[in-house]
Amino acid sequence: MHRLAQLAQQPSRRIIGLMSGTSLDGLDVALCRLHGHGTATRLELEHFATVPYEEEFRRRVRQVFAREQVSLEYLTLLNPWIGQQHARMVLGCLYEWQVAPAEVDLLASHGQTVYHAPAHQHQHPEFPGLNATLQLGDADHLAVGTGIITVGDFRQKHIAAGGEGAPLATYGDFLLLSSPTEERLLLNLGGIANFTYLPPTNSENTQTASAAFSTDTGPGNTLLDAVVRAHFPQLSFDEDGRLAAASTAHPNLLAELLNHPFFAAALPKTTGPELFGLAYLHAAQARTGTQALPVEGLLATLVELSATGVARAVQLALGEQPALAVYASGGGAHNPVLLAALQRHLPACNFASTAALGVPPDAKEAILFALLANEAVAGRPFSIGAGRQRVPAIRMGKISLPD
Incomplete structure (x- = not known):
């Protein structure tokens, strides 16, 4: 003591x-x-x-x-x-x-x-x-x-x-990475994706200044990595998203995956691999008849799932066309295919790594x-x-x- x-x-x-x-x-x-x-x-x-x-x-x-x-x-x-x-x-x-x-x-x-x-x-x-x-x-x-x-x-x-x-992450992000003037989103692309929203700390609008919060958004890398391990036991993940980049998302499977009530639930919310595991994916494939979908198409669909989950949560919190600085960290920050999908869904946002703020993303x-x-x-x-x-x-x- x-x-x-x-x-x-x-x-x-x-x-x-x-x-x-x-x-x-x-x-x-x-x-x-x-x-x-x-x-x-x-x-x-x-x-x-x-x-x-x-x-x-x-x-x-x-x-x-x-x-x-x-x-x-x-x-x-x-x-x-x-x-x-x-x-x-x-x-x-x-x-x-x-x-x-x-x-x-x-x-x-x-x-x-x-x-x-x-x-x-x-x-x-x-x-x-x-x-x-x-x-x-x-x-x-x-x-x-x-x-x-x-x-x-x-x-x-x-x-x-x-x-x-x-x-x-809210506590540490607020203390370490808040800005007096910049509206920021700290996006962690781990197994489960989550973000912390940080309004400018010198905002004169007290309602805006008290709006900092964190939430999970859905799968980040957890399903992507699980599918890679299931098809390629010698691999741990899809390096640089190369496999996913070789195909495109399957629209019916993606729609079925996004039909889960988690994505429409109010913020903030949390989840984990208990929900977003291979059983969830296989059930959606069975309902859409996509069990024979090639692994590249499956991974492309899951990249789109992760990006859409993030975008929906951001839009739910900040409006349909949010324009703010997004700083990414976690394993998914090294996946250019996932980052490109996020930029496509959130075109008015400026994406960078947390390294730009002096914090290595890993x-x-x-x-x-x-x-x-x-x-x-x-x-x-x-x-x-x-x-x-x-x-x-x-x-x-x-x-x-x-x-």
């Missing part, structure tokens, strides 16, 4: 942010120096790496990932095992960067999401209206394994305060969790937005001590 009090009083803190997404490609590790807190926060990214997951790691997580029924024993064992593996990866990065664990103040761990269950999605009769989510990778094992105070399990406080546990989510840990230890709760889109004033994360 004394050490935590000291950290809160320091002018800056050295924090490692960790992120492991639904794509299961690896652990993002961002070593950051954070000065101050709240709207006075300044961040320097000292080092960043993505530690690729071995196939055995992916295989074990997929045993429980987005599945309604799993072995409770296996799930219980996987929780500490992931924590131990992440601790080993963190120590490996620190060794490579020639940074001693004692020189790091905090470790911020998102954990590995294995199931996301917002109330609108599960509709379980015994738990009406209850939002839930589960991330594995026990923070105590990370703290003991690295010797670094660890802040983890961020999403539960958001749910306890009335949210859905996702997306959490590091952005890990950086945001470092920001959340900084606020948990040194900040004060603050609210963002208004009405249904209001982000609650909370400190997120549970603190695990190394001894």
